Amino acid sequence: MKTLLHIKSSIFGSEGQSAQLAETLISQWKLKHPAGEVVERDLVAENIPHMDQTVVTALRGGAAEHTAEHQAILQRSDELVAELKAADEVVIGLPFYNFNVPSQVKSYFDLLARAGVTFSYTENGPVGLIDDKPVYLITTRGGIYHETGIDFQIPFVKQFLGFIGLKNVEVVYAEGLAMGEIAEKALAEANAQIAAFH
Numbered sequence: 780m781k782t783l784l785h786i787k788s789s790i791f792g793s794e795g796q797s798a799q800l801a802e803t804l805i806s807q808w809k810l811k812h813p814a815g816e817v818v819e820r821d822l823v824a825e826n827i828p829h830m831d832q833t834v835v836t837a838l839r840g841g842a843a844e845h846t847a848e849h850q851a852i853l854q855r856s857d858e859l860v861a862e863l864k865a866a867d868e869v870v871i872g873l874p875f876y877n878f879n880v881p882s883q884v885k886s887y888f889d890l891l892a893r894a895g896v897t898f899s900y901t902e903n904g905p906v907g908l909i910d911d912k913p914v915y916l917i918t919t920r921g922g923i924y925h926e927t928g929i930d931f932q933i934p935f936v937k938q939f940l941g942f943i944g945l946k947n948v949e950v951v952y953a954e955g956l957a958m959g960e961i962a963e964k965a966l967a968e969a970n971a972q973i974a975a976f977h
C-alpha cells in the first residue's frame with residue numbers, strides 16, 4: 780500500500796493556502812492510489828519542541844542519564860524519522876513567513892537531523908540515509924521572491940532535504956497572494972502544476 784505523508788506548517792491550519800493547495804495534490808494522489816494511505820503531520824498543532832539544550836541532549840547524548848523528558852523527545856524524533864522513511868511520497872505545505880520557513884519547520888528539521896540515523900559523514904563527505912522519494916514543496920507567499928536572488932527559503936529547504944537523502948524535490952511557487960489579481964492567476968497556475976504531478 781502506498782503512503783503519502785502530508786506535512787502541514789501553516790499557522791492557519793487547514794485554512795492556510797499551503798494546506799489548501801496540498802489538498803489538491805492529495806485529491807489527485809488518491810485518485811491514482813485509491814487504496815493508499817495519507818498520513819498527516821501538522822507541525823503547528825502538534826507543538827514540535829524547539830531546539831534547546833534538552834532537545835540536543837536527547838538527540839545526541841551528553842547527559843549522565845536520560846530523563847523521561849529526554850526519552851520522550853528522542854521517541855518523538857524516532858517517530859518523525861520513521862514516518863518519513865516509510866512514506867512513498869511527501870507533500871510539504873510551506874508558508875513563507877518573514878522571509879523563511881515557519882519556525883515549526885526548522886524545529887522539525889532539527890528533530891530529523893540525526894547523525895547515524897538520517898545522515899552520516901564519510902571520507903567523501905556527508906551522505907543522506909533516507910531513501911530518495913518524490914517530495915513536493917508547496918510554498919505560498921504574499922509577495923514574489925522566486926528568481927529574485929532573495930529567496931532564502933527554498934534553497935535552505937532543498938539543502939536540508941538533500942543532506943538527508945531527499946533530492947527528488949518538485950517546487951510549486953504560489954506567489955503574489957497578497958497582490959490582488961496576481962493572486963488569482965498564481966493560484967490557478969499552482970493548481971495546474973499540481974494537477975500534472977499524478
Ligand SMILES: Cc1cc2nc3c(=O)[nH]c(=O)nc-3n(C[C@H](O)[C@H](O)[C@H](O)COP(=O)(O)O)c2cc1C
Nearest residue numbers: 789795796797798874875876877878919920921922
Ligand atoms: C506572520 C506572517 C509573516 C509573513 N511574512 C511574509 C513575508 O516575509 N513575505 C511574503 O511575501 N509574505 C509573507 N506573509 C504572507 C504569507 O506568505 C501568505 O499569507 C501565505 O499564503 C501564507 O501561507 P498559509 O496561508 O499556508 O499560512 C506572511 C504572513 C504571516 C502570517
